[in-house]
Amino acid sequence: MGQPSVDTIWDWLDQVPDPEIPVISLVDLGIIRDVQWEGDMLNVTVTPTYSGCPATTIINLDIQTALREHGIEKLTLHRQLSPAWTTDWLTDKGKAALEKFGIAPPSAKGEPERCPNCGGHDLERTSQFGSTPCKALWRCRDCLEPFDYFKCI
Amino acid sequence: MAGKTNDDALFQFLLRMGDNSLILGHRVSEWCGLSPVLEEDIALANTALDLIGQTQFWLGLAGEVEGKGRTADDLAFLRDAWDFRNVLMVELPNGDFGQTMMRQFLYDAWSQVMVGRLIKSGDKRIADIAEKASKEVAYHVERSADTVVGLGDGSEESHARMQAAIDYLWPYVGEMFDGDEVDAAMVAAGIAPDPASLREEYDALVNKVLSEATLKVPTDVFHHKGGRTGYMHTEHLGHLLTSMQWLQRAYPGATW
Structure with a gap:
């Protein structure tokens, strides 16, 4: 088989779900920073979301598994800390998928735009830390439902 | 030999950074499942995770610099x-x-000032870790300051407990600003700031938050030491x- 193009690899990576929030892909999450061929070696550069995010190891494993299933034999994963990951790198497709799933996407003003369940605007923060390092807990006073907010960093 | 001496100093500096976050991260993780309310439990566990994640970077680099695999x-x-090589404060029960x-607040405040300076480190590996850590x-x-204010300026009981906490912990704060030949070597190499130079910014933040929390900052200047140099831990x-x-x-x- 010929060497797949970098664009094809990006498409494949866009099929790999985030292990904690499977409605978005690793590409949507913005943590794949670079994909490059160096001869017959494929180099994929990944940046962690939060330093201690336990999903980091699983993410690396998922990338390797997915690419090997597509026939990539020589693969090196690189960790890149700088520039540090920011929620600005979430794709619009990813943000829409998050909201549909019930997680308010990050917003520049540092708080959710609206309740992902009912669209209400009367919101309050319960806790800055949620079920994963990247989420905060919020509550909607209109529909009284709690929800996760993907916090901005 | 000068190169070697600098690498030794850099190794010590990285151990101090990594051991602080490791030992505090472990202490904070001891709260898992025991916090007063669920949200606080989750918040403490997340904080511990961040600290242990930062530890992986600091100690990972320390091992690299040491060069013994x-x-x-x-x-x-x-x-x-x-x-x-952690400061004594983080190992206290x-x-x-x-x-x-x-x-947590006394440490976070120091950490914020410290990583703020390290972002400009002449050693890019250190600047990168600091940039990552600064966001966390x-x-x-923000959270630990809010909680200190909420409890300090809270009920009579919570106020008394928070005043007791600052009175107990204050003699451990000074060690974070001690300097020795390791720090001098880091300053000379443009890698890290003189710890004493962080004090003014630190005090401004701590005084502001504690005053909002209606708590008195102790005036005693004595401080315990021996952790960051490894001379004597508690x-x-x-x-x-x-x-x-x-x-x-x-x-x-054992591996897993």
Whole structure:
């Protein structure tokens, strides 16, 4: 088989779900920073979301598994800390998928735009830390439902 | 030989950074499942995760600089108390929730000033770690400061406990600003700031938050030391390590 193009690899990576929030892909999450061929070696550069995010190891494993299933034999994963990951790198497709799933996407003003369940605007923060390092807990006073907010960093 | 001396100093500096976040991260993780309310439990566990994640970067780089093939895990699990370089404050037992949050604030405030300076480190590897950590530290300090204010300016009981916490912890604050030949070498190499130079910014933040919390900052200038130099830790560190390093002690070389 010929060497797949970098664009094809990006498409494949866009099929790999985030292990904690499977409605978005690793590409949507913005943590794949670079994909490059160096001869017959494929180099994929990944940046962690939060330093201690336990999903980091699983993410690396998922990338390797997915690419090997597509026939990539020589693969090196690189960790890149700088520039540090920011929620600005979430794709619009990813943000829409998050909201549909019930997680308010990050917003520049540092708080959710609206309740992902009912669209209400009367919101309050319960806790800055949620079920994963990247989420905060919020509550909607209109529909009284709690929800996760993907916090901005 | 000058190169070697600098690498030794850099190794020591990185151990101090990594051991601070490792030991505090472990202490904070002891709250898992025990916090007063679920949200606080989750918040403490997340804070501990961030700290331990930062530890992987600091100790990972320390192992690289040392050049003996030791990994972050080797440094965390295969050293005994005398080889740790964390400040004494982070190894102290948690006490009550208020004392834990007061210590967290006193540490977060230092950490925020420190990583703020390290972002400009002449060593890019250190600047990169600091840039990553700074975003997390900003969240930590916002939360710990809020909690200190909420409890300090809270009920009579919570106020008394928070005043007791700052009175108890204050003599451990000064060690974070001590300097020695390791720090002098870091300053000379443009890698890290003189610890004493962080004090003014630190005091401004701590005084502002504690005053909002209606708490009195102790005026006693005495401080305990011996952690960051490794001269003498408190008795508590050894006990902490027996728990943290249990698996490697019981099953040497175990992997998963």
